[in-house]
Amino acid sequence: MTTSAAPPAELFERYRDDVDAALRAVFDGLDSPLATMARYQLGWVDADGNPVQANRGKALRPTLCLLTCEALGGDVEAALPAAAGVELLHNFSLVHDDVMDNDRLRRHRPTVWAVWGQAKAIDAGDFMHVLATLSVLRAGTPDDASAARDAVEVLTVGCRRMTEGQYLDMAYEDEDAVTVDDYLRMIDLKTAALIGTSMELGAVFAGNDPAVRAAVRDAGRALGAAFQIRDDFLGIWGDPDATGKSVESDIQKRKKTLPIVHAMTEGAPADRDRLQAALANLDVPPDTAEIVALLERSGSRAYAESLAEEYHAQTRALLSDVPLSAWGGEALGALAAFTARRTV
Amino acid sequence: MTTSAAPPAELFERYRDDVDAALRAVFDGLDSPLATMARYQLGWVDADGNPVQANRGKALRPTLCLLTCEALGGDVEAALPAAAGVELLHNFSLVHDDVMDNDRLRRHRPTVWAVWGQAKAIDAGDFMHVLATLSVLRAGTPDDASAARDAVEVLTVGCRRMTEGQYLDMAYEDEDAVTVDDYLRMIDLKTAALIGTSMELGAVFAGNDPAVRAAVRDAGRALGAAFQIRDDFLGIWGDPDATGKSVESDIQKRKKTLPIVHAMTEGAPADRDRLQAALANLDVPPDTAEIVALLERSGSRAYAESLAEEYHAQTRALLSDVPLSAWGGEALGALAAFTARRTV
Numbered sequence: 271m272t273t274s275a276a277p278p279a280e281l282f283e284r285y286r287d288d289v290d291a292a293l294r295a296v297f298d299g300l301d302s303p304l305a306t307m308a309r310y311q312l313g314w315v316d317a318d319g320n321p322v323q324a325n326r327g328k329a330l331r332p333t334l335c336l337l338t339c340e341a342l343g344g345d346v347e348a349a350l351p352a353a354a355g356v357e358l359l360h361n362f363s364l365v366h367d368d369v370m371d372n373d374r375l376r377r378h379r380p381t382v383w384a385v386w387g388q389a390k391a392i393d394a395g396d397f398m399h400v401l402a403t404l405s406v407l408r409a410g411t412p413d414d415a416s417a418a419r420d421a422v423e424v425l426t427v428g429c430r431r432m433t434e435g436q437y438l439d440m441a442y443e444d445e446d447a448v449t450v451d452d453y454l455r456m457i458d459l460k461t462a463a464l465i466g467t468s469m470e471l472g473a474v475f476a477g478n479d480p481a482v483r484a485a486v487r488d489a490g491r492a493l494g495a496a497f498q499i500r501d502d503f504l505g506i507w508g509d510p511d512a513t514g515k516s517v518e519s520d521i522q523k524r525k526k527t528l529p530i531v532h533a534m535t536e537g538a539p540a541d542r543d544r545l546q547a548a549l550a551n552l553d554v555p556p557d558t559a560e561i562v563a564l565l566e567r568s569g570s571r572a573y574a575e576s577l578a579e580e581y582h583a584q585t586r587a588l589l590s591d592v593p594l595s596a597w598g599g600e601a602l603g604a605l606a607a608f609t610a611r612r613t614v
Numbered sequence: 615m616t617t618s619a620a621p622p623a624e625l626f627e628r629y630r631d632d633v634d635a636a637l638r639a640v641f642d643g644l645d646s647p648l649a650t651m652a653r654y655q656l657g658w659v660d661a662d663g664n665p666v667q668a669n670r671g672k673a674l675r676p677t678l679c680l681l682t683c684e685a686l687g688g689d690v691e692a693a694l695p696a697a698a699g700v701e702l703l704h705n706f707s708l709v710h711d712d713v714m715d716n717d718r719l720r721r722h723r724p725t726v727w728a729v730w731g732q733a734k735a736i737d738a739g740d741f742m743h744v745l746a747t748l749s750v751l752r753a754g755t756p757d758d759a760s761a762a763r764d765a766v767e768v769l770t771v772g773c774r775r776m777t778e779g780q781y782l783d784m785a786y787e788d789e790d791a792v793t794v795d796d797y798l799r800m801i802d803l804k805t806a807a808l809i810g811t812s813m814e815l816g817a818v819f820a821g822n823d824p825a826v827r828a829a830v831r832d833a834g835r836a837l838g839a840a841f842q843i844r845d846d847f848l849g850i851w852g853d854p855d856a857t858g859k860s861v862e863s864d865i866q867k868r869k870k871t872l873p874i875v876h877a878m879t880e881g882a883p884a885d886r887d888r889l890q891a892a893l894a895n896l897d898v899p900p901d902t903a904e905i906v907a908l909l910e911r912s913g914s915r916a917y918a919e920s921l922a923e924e925y926h927a928q929t930r931a932l933l934s935d936v937p938l939s940a941w942g943g944e945a946l947g948a949l950a951a952f953t954a955r956r957t958v
Contacts, residue, residue: 302778303785366740370733389714389784392736396710397777399743403770407763416759419751422766426747433741434646440733441647 278608282328289332292354296405307394311361317385331356331468338469341598344476348410352421352471355406362398421474428467435460442526453531462494489588496581496610502527503574512614521558524549529570537568582610622952626672633676636698640749651738655705661729675700675812682813682830685942688820692754696765696815699750706742765818772811779804786870797875806838833932840925840954846871847918856958865902868893873914881912926954
């Protein structure tokens, strides 16, 4: 499969300045401490509110939103506040997830709650949830309220799924017998739904056709599943300097990532017992090297890579039915390939 | 001032069944554990999800929303999902506030986090925040998207103010020199803004005139200030059986309620020192009887009562400029009087 579109790095740059401006516009006139906490989460300021050289992430969700919109011949400018909104919603979820998961570090910096305490971090997350909705409300054109209303609904339904996925993720912590199907159901809600939302939002501002919206949403969910599966893979076999994640953290935190769930059900009986015991014994830190070796001989590394490829192929198949421009189809395909195969 | 409108108890009953139906409609098709937690918060089920005889609150916010709408000659049926949305938003804030404030009891029942733990309670609050927005999106009529869009904006701006007020409330815990002005700024954001929002939402579905919206919002903010001041009063001088609040709790928790803030700035120097010491010494529980006596001789009880009356008068003055029906104006006035003088 050839992709003559720009490479992913260029696609991530394509809308970056416009998204940044739309994000900053949401903060116009807001100078409360909660706004400082939100700016910190976005990487714009340090804990004292002083501007820092932003360590800008990829902004995958806004990029997918705007690329989908452009590929469908839509109004990218009208969609910009929606793209900023989905990035804000994603960041709200990170602030709350870090409290719920008790995570002290994110992208090499203390998490919001680690700086301000859990109570204020909960409040700051609620504030960012609000800003996400307010940004999406600015999308569209003044004479047509229906696109903005529909966009808020798309965002909010995606957020509902995300909260349901976060619940499953927490519930699985206490369950021994999590299957690959359970895992896939969880990531479809927790991660993939909002990526489907991002692409559906692009379609809202490109004709707002229900069938097209559903098709790109489903493609986005497949892309999102590949994204999370690859994320799980990189949490074990990635380069910590590139990913910003400690190579040990997912295993040390006994997270039920795809490779672990796979080995728990598909590994040799002795390995399954050993893995079960390592995850159940909270008194002894898991032996990372031993578990990585166990995952590899259980075929879990290869399985994770092939499953990400499967979702990549599914993304492309779903997109092939959508009336995308030639350039747009190739660009989205390139992003889908990147998502499933990335090292960062 | 005479009020020939129905007494408050009848006004609280007027829309109750319709609001209840609109609230329950939001849960159609939702059967996740988060939905059970939300139903528990609303008083519909016990912690196992079994239906209970609902201990229905007053539903002040939906009542104000629909009464404002009806008083302005608006479409009460179109406004119902918005009224349900503001009640859901209020309950989302209670779930998160209980986590932030570490409160284990509400209305004689364990709080959501006390049953399910803090992490899941944060998630359940986020879920209810989502349901609030989704409910408001259903308001209005299918052929006019602008009312639903405007209503979501009104709700979301109100929610932003609420999060800012919650931040101030938490920040004041660590500050010695909180003034009455600080306190009033805090409650205007934390409590009164959403009550203003409730009334503004009613106006959105009654012509959606910007000047009328602003006027009823301001009246609602004054009514909301009276509500919170009376709440603080009842937390010290109310009947615990009637209010569901322990008479000792606000004082034991060293909350900076209006009577405390007033005495801290207006009491005799020796009393101010004594109060300061009682609130600062975390090793010894405050002596409730001593503090109540101190508040009374500082004039703080009378001050709280007179300030609630002042906001009651302000609510009526602001409403007098609004084109309300005769019945509607009297009914809203009756609710304003109830709010400032209630014992429950």
